[in-house]
Amino acid sequence: MAIEGIKSYYSANKAKYTTITEEECEVIIEATLEIMETAEQIIGEKRTLEILEKAGCPVNGKKVTIPRELVLKAIETAPSSFTLYNRNGEPAMEIGGTNSYFGLGPTNPYFCDFESEERRTSVSDDTKKCMIVADALPNIDFVMSLSGSNDGPANNAEVMEMKMMLQNTTKPIIGWGNSPEGIAEIIEMCGAVAGSVEAFKEKPFVGIYVGDPVTPLTHPKDSLEKLLYCCENNIPAIYLSDSQLGTLTPVTLAGSVVVGLAEVLTGLVISQLVNEGCVYVGGVINLSVDMKPVNVCYGSPEFCLGNGACYDVLHYLNLPIWGTANITDSKFVDEQAAIEGSMTSLTSCLNGAHLIHDAGFIEGAMSAALEQIVMNNEIISYARRVREGMTINEETLALDLIRSVGAGGTFITEMHTLKNFRKVWESTLFDHTIYDPAIKPTRMYERMKQRVANILETHSPEPLDPEIVEKIENIYKASVERIGKNKKK
């Protein structure tokens, strides 16, 4: 049952692993279109409401329904892929197809101190250290701030965080915003780095996470203001819905996925009405809920399944996908963090989500740890090797070799081995040694800690030109003044 007006890219974007079939995607898409057309959504921002009404959406006070033609058109006009560059203007990530890139999580109020291992309020220096660690690790492809800047004003923390990120890594960055004013300052900083704002927009190395809908089916004023701003200014915008099984969405995964997708496709429609052809990245996090205290659970099997179904649907629709993995509810970088990180990394990577954020997070996104980034880097590396799969051909079958080495022989001295053995995945953290009474074995956590210490001691990210740094600092100063003025009002 193909859907009239929608071309299926399910096979073209077929990942190593899919959570649901092409037919099941169609059932979900149909259901989502039906909900958008028949269930009212709250639009908390006046201009967005006017834009939707003008486009033909029935409006009832602050509530709208969205005709399917509008959704189909937006799916058609939104870019299916785009490039994010690094700070030096070189292409770094081709977001589209089944390419998967992993990155850190965004701003969080607490941080697990590297020295004391105690939970404390996060500060901008944490962002700096996270950037240095992420910059050094090969499997962290993009960064987010991974710690709130609580040492500065709260209302422009995003600008402080961008300042720290730009100065401490060349990797692509996903920022966030308190307000359109904050995002404008961020873009001004990016312009300072690229030479001009136009040069930045030509080769963007920063995208903006504009915020979330308030599930179910409510789009708040501040998220929409930021979404409009990014779309109008051609800044890649990310809009992420949070489904919670049994509290904010139906407890059954299919219904939960429909609610999340309805919200994300609503964001898509808005983006394309504001600026047809602008880059829009959507995603849905599906959280199960521990109903004893009613706490959300990251990293559950349902998290993998619900997110996976959304990845499949977005692949079907050929749209850029925001993914989530590596996050844990554990308060420590421990066994739970390892299990949750492994399962979510492996499934999201096999499922071909594009921008997979949240490495480094612990405590359900309330805190983060440098050791967690190192562990997640290792997990991602492992997952990527699994995704790569194996090759079967004459060279890899090596039948002549099997015959010539023969019974009782060894392969370790063969050229074939020499030529190929380095292709076998190698851990940088695991302990595969045989027990030696003379050597005290270490736990992996100690080795991760050592790795972090080594990076902090030896790795210096490529610095920015001092003149650019000065410009960035001045933009931040002006931002702080703006905040001060707003307060006096």
Place this chain on the structure above:
Amino acid sequence: MSKITELAVVVEEGRIDDVVAAVEVALEEGNAPMDILNAGLIDPINVLGEKFRLGEVYVPELLISSKAMKMGVDRIKPLLAAGDVKVLGKAVFCTVEGDMHDIGKNLVVLLLESAGFEVIDLGMDVEPDDIVEAVQENDDVQIVGMSAMLTTTMYAMKETIEALEEAGLRDRVKVLIGGAPVNQIFADQIGADGYTTNAPSAVELCKKLVVA
């Protein structure tokens, strides 16, 4: 099984479609409305509360049974004398200005109501002045509960406490806060009287606060 016991089972199992009929059957059997209220509607909720404490029952089961109890109480209320239904305390609840994340607050309100509190729910995105007004208009309010989900909106709690102080109402009420970004340290900083991490423990705290 007496009809009151049958009603208690209906409430405990959260059978909201059957509860009104079960109350009527118990009335037809000739039971006094007060006995139906206590043994048929309130007791099973207390039993569930204990099971919840032991981890045998989860929040959705508690909520659906509370809903059944409320439907039963509504049916029987006209037959009771004024004052027969005891109110444990009165509270004003809201999600603070700028914040539209109200699921946690809603859970606390539902659980408080089922525990016997009367709650004025002001909804979400509520300005400090509106909270002050609600406390002013209801001089029997003992508790003000506020929630925030964002680091950017949690400071509205502080502003609300200040507004209560300015209006001379701060000493009349206990202020309770909750939400993902807040904690006991923040509660102490802004001068709140209480903080809990989840809805069931918020109810326990409210019970303590109204007795104190």
